[in-house]
Amino acid sequence: MNVTVRGRTQHFRTVTFDRARNSVLLIEQRLLPHEFKIIATKNFRETAAAIRDMIVRGAGAIGATAAYGLAQGALAFRGNNSKNFSAHIKNVYQVLKNARPTAGDPVNAMNDVLDAMRAGKTVEEKQSLALAAAEEFANEDVEHCKEIGRHGAKLIRNGMKILTHCNAGWLAFVDIGTATAPMYAAQKLGKKFHVFCDETRPRSQGATLTAWELAQQNISHQIIADNAAGHLMQRGEIDLVIVGSDRTLGRTGEVTNKIGTYTKAVLAARHKIPFYVAIPLSTIDWNLKSGLKIPIEERSESEVLGAWGIGSRGKRESVRVANPTSGARNPGFDVTPPELITGIITPAGIFKPKGLWKRRRELGFGG
Amino acid sequence: MNVTVRGRTQHFRTVTFDRARNSVLLIEQRLLPHEFKIIATKNFRETAAAIRDMIVRGAGAIGATAAYGLAQGALAFRGNNSKNFSAHIKNVYQVLKNARPTAGDPVNAMNDVLDAMRAGKTVEEKQSLALAAAEEFANEDVEHCKEIGRHGAKLIRNGMKILTHCNAGWLAFVDIGTATAPMYAAQKLGKKFHVFCDETRPRSQGATLTAWELAQQNISHQIIADNAAGHLMQRGEIDLVIVGSDRTLGRTGEVTNKIGTYTKAVLAARHKIPFYVAIPLSTIDWNLKSGLKIPIEERSESEVLGAWGIGSRGKRESVRVANPTSGARNPGFDVTPPELITGIITPAGIFKPKGLWKRRRELGFGG
Numbered sequence: 001m002n003v004t005v006r007g008r009t010q011h012f013r014t015v016t017f018d019r020a021r022n023s024v025l026l027i028e029q030r031l032l033p034h035e036f037k038i039i040a041t042k043n044f045r046e047t048a049a050a051i052r053d054m055i056v057r058g059a060g061a062i063g064a065t066a067a068y069g070l071a072q073g074a075l076a077f078r079g080n081n082s083k084n085f086s087a088h089i090k091n092v093y094q095v096l097k098n099a100r101p102t103a104g105d106p107v108n109a110m111n112d113v114l115d116a117m118r119a120g121k122t123v124e125e126k127q128s129l130a131l132a133a134a135e136e137f138a139n140e141d142v143e144h145c146k147e148i149g150r151h152g153a154k155l156i157r158n159g160m161k162i163l164t165h166c167n168a169g170w171l172a173f174v175d176i177g178t179a180t181a182p183m184y185a186a187q188k189l190g191k192k193f194h195v196f197c198d199e200t201r202p203r204s205q206g207a208t209l210t211a212w213e214l215a216q217q218n219i220s221h222q223i224i225a226d227n228a229a230g231h232l233m234q235r236g237e238i239d240l241v242i243v244g245s246d247r248t249l250g251r252t253g254e255v256t257n258k259i260g261t262y263t264k265a266v267l268a269a270r271h272k273i274p275f276y277v278a279i280p281l282s283t284i285d286w287n288l289k290s291g292l293k294i295p296i297e298e299r300s301e302s303e304v305l306g307a308w309g310i311g312s313r314g315k316r317e318s319v320r321v322a323n324p325t326s327g328a329r330n331p332g333f334d335v336t337p338p339e340l341i342t343g344i345i346t347p348a349g350i351f352k353p354k355g356l357w358k359r360r361r362e363l364g365f366g367g
Numbered sequence: 368m369n370v371t372v373r374g375r376t377q378h379f380r381t382v383t384f385d386r387a388r389n390s391v392l393l394i395e396q397r398l399l400p401h402e403f404k405i406i407a408t409k410n411f412r413e414t415a416a417a418i419r420d421m422i423v424r425g426a427g428a429i430g431a432t433a434a435y436g437l438a439q440g441a442l443a444f445r446g447n448n449s450k451n452f453s454a455h456i457k458n459v460y461q462v463l464k465n466a467r468p469t470a471g472d473p474v475n476a477m478n479d480v481l482d483a484m485r486a487g488k489t490v491e492e493k494q495s496l497a498l499a500a501a502e503e504f505a506n507e508d509v510e511h512c513k514e515i516g517r518h519g520a521k522l523i524r525n526g527m528k529i530l531t532h533c534n535a536g537w538l539a540f541v542d543i544g545t546a547t548a549p550m551y552a553a554q555k556l557g558k559k560f561h562v563f564c565d566e567t568r569p570r571s572q573g574a575t576l577t578a579w580e581l582a583q584q585n586i587s588h589q590i591i592a593d594n595a596a597g598h599l600m601q602r603g604e605i606d607l608v609i610v611g612s613d614r615t616l617g618r619t620g621e622v623t624n625k626i627g628t629y630t631k632a633v634l635a636a637r638h639k640i641p642f643y644v645a646i647p648l649s650t651i652d653w654n655l656k657s658g659l660k661i662p663i664e665e666r667s668e669s670e671v672l673g674a675w676g677i678g679s680r681g682k683r684e685s686v687r688v689a690n691p692t693s694g695a696r697n698p699g700f701d702v703t704p705p706e707l708i709t710g711i712i713t714p715a716g717i718f719k720p721k722g723l724w725k726r727r728r729e730l731g732f733g734g
Contacts (some may be wrong), residue, residue, distance in 0.1 A: 033690035107405045196696070198375065199671065199689070201568055201592040206674070207689035223695040225568040225594045225671050227627025231701035234629065260594025260603065263630060270633055298600065304566065304592050305574070307674035309686030319676030319684050321571050323400035326578035328590040329563065334598035 033212035044073035051099035058172025066106030067134035146345035152182025166258035168244020194220035202303035252351025253338030254291030265340035304328035399581035411440035420467035425539020433473030512543035519549025532623035535611020536619035569670035620705030620720025621658030632707035673697035
């Protein structure tokens with residue numbers, strides 16, 4: 001999407017590849033919204049470190065980064081010994097996989113690259129195929145988000161007020177994003193609307209990343225405390241909710257997403273406000289039979305006990321907000337049941353959550 | 368309640384009066400939870416400033432502070448000219464009232480003091496009666512909170528996990544508090560339980576004040592992001608919710624309280640978790656006919672856009688968390704309808720919210 005740096009507006013993807021330097025270019029997301037900076041990784045180890053250290057985050061974005069990282073590793077190989085090359089690739093794959101061991105996207109993306117490489121006979125051919133496959137993965141991610149936007153934009157009418165939670169924007173993908181895709185597409189169609197961004201404690205991705213994205217695209221928006229949406233719904237100030245999902249269960253229609261999503265779904269249902277979840281097909285889990293069986297990651301207490309931002313000296317500063325002798329619980333995700341979800345917006349169209357399983361063939365299950 | 372300072376445990380009230388120095392003693396709440404300090408106001412103007420500047424906050428606490436402030440002003444008067452004294456008292460009253468012009472408690476408390484003063488014939492008698500009335504107001508506040516505790520403690524069973532929102536603790540009253548009163552009473556009865564404190568963005572009173580209170584009383588507790596309670600309820604980890612209220616509508620049973628309270632009530636109803644509101648009778652509004660007519664105060668954007676705490680240099684620091692080119696909405700309160708409330712815990716017993724009106728005579732309406 002567009003970013004304006006020192007008065008100049010330019011199009012950026014979250015992740016791109018610089019062939020000449022054999023380098024993965026990434027938006028340094030940890031500096032946002034306070035600083036916009038592109039970093040270039042020198043080798044696959046630096047790319048893995050960028051995934052591990054959250055320079056890049058979000059399902060599609062880390063998938064594309066891992067795919068490019070694997071290509072980067074392949075291209076760095078000197079010589080034409082296929083056996084040595086094979087051993088090298090295995091190592092690159094492991095290093096990138098270990099950067100975020102619980103994430104499915106890097107593994108899926110790298111498997112695409114490995115599959116493509118099999119068609120090559122020489123090391124050189126395999127190297128070219130690896131990069132082409134990584135590029136294809138990234139481009140497909142963008143196309144899928146575009147399709148989500150095309151379908152989702154139909155839900156947005158002029159004058160609507162839309163609530164979103166956390167960041168399922170273009171920063172979480174290669175471009176465009178999922179929950180934001182309908183907004184960007186509706187904007188292109190000339191529709192006027194207003195977005196409320198839940199700040200999304202404890203990591204504040206809504207106040208930082210989503211708000212930054214919307215500001216860059218000149219979309220009317222305001223940040224609200226996570227406590228405020230219920231009141232706004234009660235007073236008729238929210239017409240539509242669109243969120244993303246880390247994992248959607250194809251068999252049950254349950255949606256796993258950032259902590260607090262479930263609460264917004266419960267509130268929306270009470271107020272009969274449509275609640276949509278925008279997802280790429282790759283995040284559908286066709287195996288799991290119950291969302292309540294998903295173990296919820298308990299994250300560091302320090303996220304809840306403090307906050308960070310720009311301090312009085314104009315520099316990044318962490319502050320301890322909470323009582324220093326108290327601890328915290330910090331579940332990272334929650335599960336929203338299908339009866340609270342109006343529809344799942346996918347690149348293939350909008351589906352009822354319980355309708356995913358029936359349509360599984362066309363959604364790529366076992367395909 | 369008890370506070371341990373440098374290893375020494377002592378009993379404190381939020382507000383007390385030092386007759387010898389003619390001074391109101393207040394816990395400097397803006398420094399909590401990071402520093403515990405008692406400040407002594409030199410005159411009624413300083414007392415008014417303490418109310419205005421939020422050194423003291425909370426319904427009962429500012430009521431008692433204003434009552435003591437009026438007595439302090441009365442006692443500072445030199446001479447025995449009744450007319451001059453009368454004019455002086457009017458001025459003191461206005462200065463204290465203007466410190467927080469929208470709050471009802473200071474006015475109610477000061478009217479009690481004025482009423483009592485009428486029985487005095489001389490300036491000296493009126494001065495004594497003023498202080499006695501202020502002391503009585505403060506003591507009654509404590510007694511009412513004790514009664515709330517006595518009734519509410521019956522709801523707490525061994526092993527329960529209790530959710531509370533914001534701070535309706537002893538810091539908001541003269542002692543004991545309202546939402547916390549059942550917890551402190553249950554602890555005295557030897558019951559074991561665990562409290563989840565919503566951090567209560569944007570001002571984080573749960574993470575700072577309530578957590579500090581519970582830590583001082585050695586009550587097992589954890590702070591959670593406001594986003595987390597829905598998930599905890601879904602997984603069966605919350606058995607009871609107790610919150611306070613700024614204003615409860617006697618005619619309808621609607622409860623106005625800190626933003627986010629309504630959300631917790633909606634979640635509790637979905638999970639069939641008892642949701643109680645603990646209030647002193649003075650916060651019942653017997654006139655208003657609809658909660659939806661209550662104008663909701665829109666507070667400063669900066670509260671949502673940032674946070675404050677102890678920074679890396681060990682000092683108080685404010686940080687700007689949010690995207691610097693984004694604004695915020697910041698409604699301060701919300702309204703919870705009676706069908707979501709299991710009961711209202713008052714000093715006179717526990718009532719169904721819609722039962723308040725029928726029982727209005729015994730609850731002091733028109734009394």
